[in-house]
Amino acid sequence: MKFPSRQRSIASNLTWMNLLVSGIALVLVYISYLAYTVFSIRSAAIESLSAEARVLGANSVSAIVFDDKASAEETLSALRYSGDVLDGEIYTQGGTLFAKYPASGPVPLPPHRMPEMPGPAHWANGADIVVGTRIVLQGKQIGTVYVHAHLEGIRQQALEFAAIAGGILLLCLGVALLVGSSFRRILAQPIISLAQTARMVSRYRDYSLRFTSERSFDELASLTDAFNEMLAEIQQQDRALEQAKVDLELRVEERTSQLQVANRELEAFSYTVAHDMRAPLQTIGNVCYLIMETERTESSEEEKHMVLQLRASVVSMSSMIDDLLNLSLSTSAPLRLTRLDLSSVAGSILQGLAEANPKRKFTPVVEQRCYVNADAGLMQIVLQNLLRNAWKFTSKTEGAQIEFGCTKRGADTVFYVRDNGAGFDQHLVDRLFKPFQRLHAASDFAGTGIGLATVQRIIRRHGGEVWAEGEVEKGATFYFTVDAPRS
Amino acid sequence: MVRARTVAKQVLSHLAMVCVCLCCSAQTTVSVTRSDVEAAYLYNFAKFVQWPEDKAAESQPFSICLLGEDEFGRRLDDLIANETFQGRRIVAKRFSSVAAAESCQIVFIGQSEEARLSKDLAALNTKHVLTVSDLPQFLERGGAIQFLFQNNRVRFAVNLAAAQQAGLTLSSELLKVAVFVEGTSAKEGVQ
Numbered sequence: 125m126k127f128p129s130r131q132r133s134i135a136s137n138l139t140w141m142n143l144l145v146s147g148i149a150l151v152l153v154y155i156s157y158l159a160y161t162v163f164s165i166r167s168a169a170i171e172s173l174s175a176e177a178r179v180l181g182a183n184s185v186s187a188i189v190f191d192d193k194a195s196a197e198e199t200l201s202a203l204r205y206s207g208d209v210l211d212g213e214i215y216t217q218g219g220t221l222f223a224k225y226p227a228s229g230p231v232p233l234p235p236h237r238m239p240e241m242p243g244p245a246h247w248a249n250g251a252d253i254v255v256g257t258r259i260v261l262q263g264k265q266i267g268t269v270y271v272h273a274h275l276e277g278i279r280q281q282a283l284e285f286a287a288i289a290g291g292i293l294l295l296c297l298g299v300a301l302l303v304g305s306s307f308r309r310i311l312a313q314p315i316i317s318l319a320q321t322a323r324m325v326s327r328y329r330d331y332s333l334r335f336t337s338e339r340s341f342d343e344l345a346s347l348t349d350a351f352n353e354m355l356a357e358i359q360q361q362d363r364a365l366e367q368a369k370v371d372l373e374l375r376v377e378e379r380t381s382q383l384q385v386a387n388r389e390l391e392a393f394s395y396t397v398a399h400d401m402r403a404p405l406q407t408i409g410n411v412c413y414l415i416m417e418t419e420r421t422e423s424s425e426e427e428k429h430m431v432l433q434l435r436a437s438v439v440s441m442s443s444m445i446d447d448l449l450n451l452s453l454s455t456s457a458p459l460r461l462t463r464l465d466l467s468s469v470a471g472s473i474l475q476g477l478a479e480a481n482p483k484r485k486f487t488p489v490v491e492q493r494c495y496v497n498a499d500a501g502l503m504q505i506v507l508q509n510l511l512r513n514a515w516k517f518t519s520k521t522e523g524a525q526i527e528f529g530c531t532k533r534g535a536d537t538v539f540y541v542r543d544n545g546a547g548f549d550q551h552l553v554d555r556l557f558k559p560f561q562r563l564h565a566a567s568d569f570a571g572t573g574i575g576l577a578t579v580q581r582i583i584r585r586h587g588g589e590v591w592a593e594g595e596v597e598k599g600a601t602f603y604f605t606v607d608a609p610r611s
Numbered sequence: 612m613v614r615a616r617t618v619a620k621q622v623l624s625h626l627a628m629v630c631v632c633l634c635c636s637a638q639t640t641v642s643v644t645r646s647d648v649e650a651a652y653l654y655n656f657a658k659f660v661q662w663p664e665d666k667a668a669e670s671q672p673f674s675i676c677l678l679g680e681d682e683f684g685r686r687l688d689d690l691i692a693n694e695t696f697q698g699r700r701i702v703a704k705r706f707s708s709v710a711a712a713e714s715c716q717i718v719f720i721g722q723s724e725e726a727r728l729s730k731d732l733a734a735l736n737t738k739h740v741l742t743v744s745d746l747p748q749f750l751e752r753g754g755a756i757q758f759l760f761q762n763n764r765v766r767f768a769v770n771l772a773a774a775q776q777a778g779l780t781l782s783s784e785l786l787k788v789a790v791f792v793e794g795t796s797a798k799e800g801v802q
Contacts, residue, residue, distance in 0.1 A: 186659060
């Protein structure tokens with residue numbers, strides 16, 4: 125048996141409530157009955173003791189008048205037939221003890237038993253009762269008689285009734301348990317199964333569940349109806365939500381494919397444009413070359429200078445077209461993975477740069493045996509872009525140094541290209557990889573602004589990532605990983 | 612042992628108390644004489660005796676008479692002063708001849724009447740008079756109540772036949788406290 129609490133089921137709480145209510149009722153009944161019993165026993169006892177005292181008083185009149193203590197004690201000795209009486213005393217009007225019962229033995233004199241007491245009175249203290257009454261002869265008080273009784277019956281009654289009440293309490297316990305079990309069936313069971321259904325619904329998110337009750341009236345039925353209605357509502361909303369989600373996904377898919385098609389078309393277009401622009405540009409370049417090669421005396425210095433400028437523009441535009449084609453290739457070309465030695469690729473690019481510009485002084489540092497599993501053509505574009513960048517931004521640096529290497533970061537290999545050139549502001553690093561975004565003025569460093577964007581696209585296609593660290597005038601480092609699948 | 616000692620102590624203390632009480636009562640007896648008590652009893656007897664109805668007598672004061680030598684003096688007068696009995700004033704009268712005392716309700720016959728006792732009683736017993744005396748053999752000679760002096764205390768005995776002859780009814784309460792009752796077996800019935 126445990127005390128009712130919030131954690132326990134409604135059925136056991138109901139049982140406890142029953143028990144508690146009947147227990148309290150019983151205790152109240154017991155207390156009031158006991159009080160009533162004690163009161164009635166006591167008042168009856170007081171009544172009878174008073175009568176007894178009056179009789180004793182009347183019978184002791186002559187004994188007092190004629191100073192016959194023996195007679196008075198004989199009269200008092202009649203008290204032995206009253207079971208509850210402990211002692212009795214007769215006092216004369218002067219207040220001296222005249223006779224007592226029992227004749228031998230001490231006489232208890234509680235302070236309240238004043239012999240000068242004016243009239244009949246009684247005192248009660250628990251089961252102890254003292255009754256006093258005047259002894260009157262011819263209208264004059266000649267003495268007082270007291271009778272002291274201990275009402276053993278009161279205690280006995282209380283005990284007996286306590287036993288009866290205890291028995292009834294046990295009976296009530298049994299009845300409460302029985303009633304509780306029937307309550308479980310009638311009242312608690314529907315609530316319990318309602319709670320179970322609610323738990324199932326919340327656990328499995330199954331809003332198609334319904335709670336069935338065999339009863340069609342009372343609050344419980346309306347509760348279950350409301351519960352079921354709520355479930356239906358939720359189910360409907362759930363369905364609508366699901367439908368909306370499906371619709372949204374379909375729409376996204378549709379838009380994505382539309383976007384992809386548009387993108388592909390755009391790229392194909394830009395590729396075609398770039399590719400087709402190459403041939404006329406080549407022609408312009410060739411013509412410039414022929415003009416410069418042909419010895420024309422009449423041509424002035426100014427004309428020669430203009431042709432040189434034209435040629436430089438053709439070269440610049442040609443490299444721009446190359447870059448655009450590379451950017452286009454970086455997304456559209458299929459990946460052909462091979463095992464590559466990036467160190468030798470980097471070495472040959474740096475060597476090419478050095479040979480093309482024999483006047484520039486710089487120190488190439490290439491770490492050997494940096495291998496990667498990647499598309500050879502695309503990785504060539506990546507390294508070309510990064511190393512050319514480094515070359516470009518160290519053009520104004522004394523003691524320029526361009527470094528390629530690889531380190532381990534966990535299971536990945538991180539490749540890097542480092543230079544000690546112009547560097548960049550680390551705060552603007554996000555703009556580095558966006559196409560056509562430039563951190564430096566075109567007058568300082570020539571460039572199209574799409575090289576790093578191309579690098580990022582290629583690395584991402586290989587499942588890797590690229591990032592940069594730099595500081596203005598202290599150089600920059602570009603890192604990348606290549607997480608290409610093995611096959 | 613401790614218990615026994617406690618009980619002994621209690622008994623001792625009670626004995627001491629009883630002694631004190633005895634001393635007290637001895638002192639009271641010193642100040643209250645035998646005559647005082649007898650005078651009081653004389654007056655109190657009236658309350659336990661029923662006289663036959665007599666309209667003429669009831670209009671008169673209730674008379675307690677002393678026949679012969681006065682043994683009480685002022686005491687009796689002091690005692691009954693301002694007292695009434697059944698609405699009647701109580702008076703004390705003193706007579707030397709029995710003829711004058713015949714209208715009294717209670718007659719105390721003094722020591723001096725010893726010689727005339729039989730004549731006195733014969734006269735009074737035909738009237739409704741309660742005769743009282745402390746003369747020896749008073750009851751045997753036809754008196755109703757005789758004072759006795761026992762254990763330093765005033766007691767009394769009753770001759771019920773004599774009282775009945777005088778037409779008086781004595782209350783059982785009175786008989787209860789009497790040392791003995793002659794002329795009936797009533798005393799034996801009261802236990």
